[in-house]
Amino acid sequence: MGMDMPTTLMMRSDATGKLDLVVQAGAGGRGTLAVDATLATSGLLALQCDRRADPDDTLPNDIALLPAQSGGLLARRGWVGDILTDTRFGARLWLLARGKYDEMDRLLGAAYADEAMASIRAWWGVTVTVTAALAGRNTLQIGCQIGAVSVSRTVSAAA
DSSP states (O other): OOTTSOOEEOEEEOTTSOEEEOEEEOGGGOEEEOEEOSSHHHHHHHHHSBOOOOTTOOOTTOOTTOOOOOOSGGGGOSOGGGGGSSOOOSBGGGGGTTOOOSHHHHHHHHHHHHHHHHHHHHHHOOOEEEEEEEOSTTEEEEEEEETTEEEEEEEEOOO
8 A cells, every 4th residue: 555545444343333443363462453455444434423513403402492502512523623624524423313213314314424425435536325224213224335345324213
């Protein structure tokens, strides 16, 4: 890999959507972090990380007709440094935590996932296909096909 090609660590998600770094066996019984030559890690991080909410987004904990509910700097989640750049990272899927999981939420979920994949699409010049399906009561299944790599995330109602 040349200096101009970014390197990502290999990540894998379990059934709950949590991510683990992958350690591969090394010489002398020592492991090293695996390097991901595919776009799987980039796709998983883009879907699993919370993107900072836009100023006009309704936060899941907002109560209608009560103004000034910002809840401070952390209420909009995401990386606080996003306010300093034009580039945003992650997905706004967390905004659906108190959704109805109807057709409107399915469309919003697909749009949020597509937005999360925009930087991968732009940087790597690959085609990304996003799907969103209602998968039972209060559950939305997001899938992204990034070239030959497939990643997914399940979005569920807040407990």
